Amino acid sequence: MLGIAGYVRDLEYEEVRVLKALARLMRDGESVDVERIAISARMHTDRVSYALSRLNERGLVHRAGRGYHLIYPGLDVLALRELADRGIIASIGRHIGVGKEADVLEAMDEHGRMLAVKFFRIGRISFRDVARKRTLRDVHSWLLISMESARREFQALRRLRAAGVSVPEAVALARHALVMEYIDGVRLVECSALDDPEHVLEDVLENIRLAHTAGMVSADLSEYNILYDTNGRVWIIDWPQSIDARTHPNARTLLERDLKNILRFFRKRFGVEYDLNKAIVYVSMHPTPQP
Numbered sequence: 001m002l003g004i005a006g007y008v009r010d011l012e013y014e015e016v017r018v019l020k021a022l023a024r025l026m027r028d029g030e031s032v033d034v035e036r037i038a039i040s041a042r043m044h045t046d047r048v049s050y051a052l053s054r055l056n057e058r059g060l061v062h063r064a065g066r067g068y069h070l071i072y073p074g075l076d077v078l079a080l081r082e083l084a085d086r087g088i089i090a091s092i093g094r095h096i097g098v099g100k101e102a103d104v105l106e107a108m109d110e111h112g113r114m115l116a117v118k119f120f121r122i123g124r125i126s127f128r129d130v131a132r133k134r135t136l137r138d139v140h141s142w143l144l145i146s147m148e149s150a151r152r153e154f155q156a157l158r159r160l161r162a163a164g165v166s167v168p169e170a171v172a173l174a175r176h177a178l179v180m181e182y183i184d185g186v187r188l189v190e191c192s193a194l195d196d197p198e199h200v201l202e203d204v205l206e207n208i209r210l211a212h213t214a215g216m217v218s219a220d221l222s223e224y225n226i227l228y229d230t231n232g233r234v235w236i237i238d239w240p241q242s243i244d245a246r247t248h249p250n251a252r253t254l255l256e257r258d259l260k261n262i263l264r265f266f267r268k269r270f271g272v273e274y275d276l277n278k279a280i281v282y283v284s285m286h287p288t289p290q291p
Contacts, residue, residue, distance in 0.1 A: 007058060007060065007077050008077055008080045008081050008084060011077065011081070012051070012054075014041075014043060014047055014048075014050075014051045015051045015054060015055055016078075016081060017041045017042075017043060017051075018037060018041055018043070018048055018051040018052060018055065019055065019060065019061075019070065019074050019077060019078050020041070020078065021037045021040035021041035022037060022061065022068065022069070022070040022074065023070055023074075023075070023078060023175070024040055025037065025040055026069070026070050026143060026144075027144065031064045031065060031066070031067025031068065031069060032067050032068055032069070033066055033067045033068075034048050034049055034052065034066075034068075037052070037068070052068055055074065056068070058073075059071075059073055060073050060074035060077055061074050070143065071143075072119075072121065072143070072146075075143055075146075075175055075176055076119060076177075078174075078175055079119070079174040079175040079176060079177035080092070080174075080177070082174040082175070083117075083172060083174045083177065083179060086172070086174075087109075087110060088109065088115075088171065088172045088174075088179055089107045089108065089109055089115060089117065089179065090108055090109055090110040091107065091108045092105055092106070092107050092117070093105060093106030093107060093108065094106050096116065097118075100121075101120060101121055101122050101149075101240075102118050102119060102120050102121055103118070103119045103121060104116055104117065104118045104119075105117050105119070106182065107179070107182075113182075114182035115171060115179055115180065115181065115182050116168065116179070116180045116181070116182045116183070117177055117178070117179050117180075118150070118153075118177065118178045118179075118180065119176060119177050120146035120147070120149045120150050120176045120177075120178070120240070121146065122142050122145045122146045122149055123141075123142030123145065123146075143176070146176040147175050147176045149176075149240040150173060150175070150176045150177060150178045150240070151173060152239075152240050152242075153170075153178055153238075153239050153240040154170045154173040154178050156216065156239040156240070156242045157169070157170035157180070157239060158170050159214060159216065160210075160211055160214060160216060160239065162214075163210055163211065163213065163214035164210050165207050165210045165211050165214065165236065166203075166207050166233060166234060166235050166236060167235060167236055167237065167239070168180040168181040168182075168183055168235060168237060169181035183227050183229055183235050183237075184229055184230055185227040185228050185229035185230065185233075185235065186227065186228055187223065187224055187225070187226065187227060187228075188200075188223040188224075188226045188227070188228055188234075188265070189222075189223040189224050189265075191228055191269075192269075193270075194228070194270060195232070196232075197266060197269075197270035197271075197272050198272055200228065200232075200234060200266075201262070201263075201266045201272055201274060203233070203234045204226060204234050204236075204262055205259075205262075205274075205279060205282060205283060207234065207236055208221070208236075208255075208258065208259070208262075208283045209282060209283040209284075209285065211236075211245075212245050212255065212283050212284060212286070213286045213287070215244055215245045215246050216239075216242050216243070216244070216245055217242060217243050217244075217245045217248070217251055217254050217255045217258065218236065218238075218239060218241070218242055218258050219241050219242055219243045219254040219257075219258065220238060220241045220242075220258075221236070221258035221261055221262060222258075222261040222262070222265070223261070223262070223265040223269075225237045225238035226262075255280070255283070255284075256276070256280060259276060259279045259280060259283065260276060263276060263279060
């Protein structure tokens with residue numbers, strides 16, 4: 001990823017135009033030939049061919065026969081370029097999170113504010129595995145799903161933040177990249193001890209209740225996506241799979257699963273006992289609207 005950030009500075013204007021054209025055309029899910037790219041980019045085919053050769057050498061596109069495909073590194077460059085052009089980020093730092101479906105990096109804006117940038121990687125795949133496991137059409141589908149996941153989480157964070165839930169502020173969105181407030185903390189799973197684990201559990205349950213009041217269930221909550229910061233505050237992260245608490249047919253089941261995960265962790269790690277039914281009643285209790 002840090003190498004990709006370097007490419008953002010070095011890319012020529014025509015290379016950026018070609019990447020953007022490929023991004024527009026990838027919804028067809030097929031290999032795109034030079035002529036179609038040239039029409040979309042409004043460039044001469046010779047200039048497109050030259051740009052594609054450079055992009056292919058850098059591993060930002062994949063060549064298949066006479067056509068080309070956009071792949072995650074190329075999408076990364078487009079997202080970073082857009083964020084830089086908009087003045088959202090000025091630099092990229094170290095990895096602070098790597099998972100099956102996303103990479104999270106430190107970033108900084110032009111005023112020195114620390115940020116986190118989450119690059120979604122749904123269906124993370126190497127093109128070496130395409131022939132054995134999936135088709136190129138599948139790969140394009142994963143890119144589109146990653147962009148949709150980023151959009152879903154951006155909207156979820158905005159909605160949750162407005163409801164008072166302790167989630168990072170959603171700062172900006174660019175393709176499959178979500179820029180968020182930087183939280184100086186560690187995941188609960190990395191905490192071997194807490195000063196007051198009962199209070200921390202109550203804090204987690206209160207945030208689940210606030211989210212439920214706002215009509216949302218995480219549907220993927222565990223000790224792996226709760227941060228504990230240096231001030232003793234908890235933050236719930238990772239909301240792309242969140243569901244509507246009022247309309248989803250499995251909302252109750254998924255809420256109970258989230259609660260079971262959390263209560264099991266606090267019981268095993270810190271010896272804190274909390275009744276599941278009590279937790280369900282508490283988080284489902286919504287304040288009475290004032291007249």
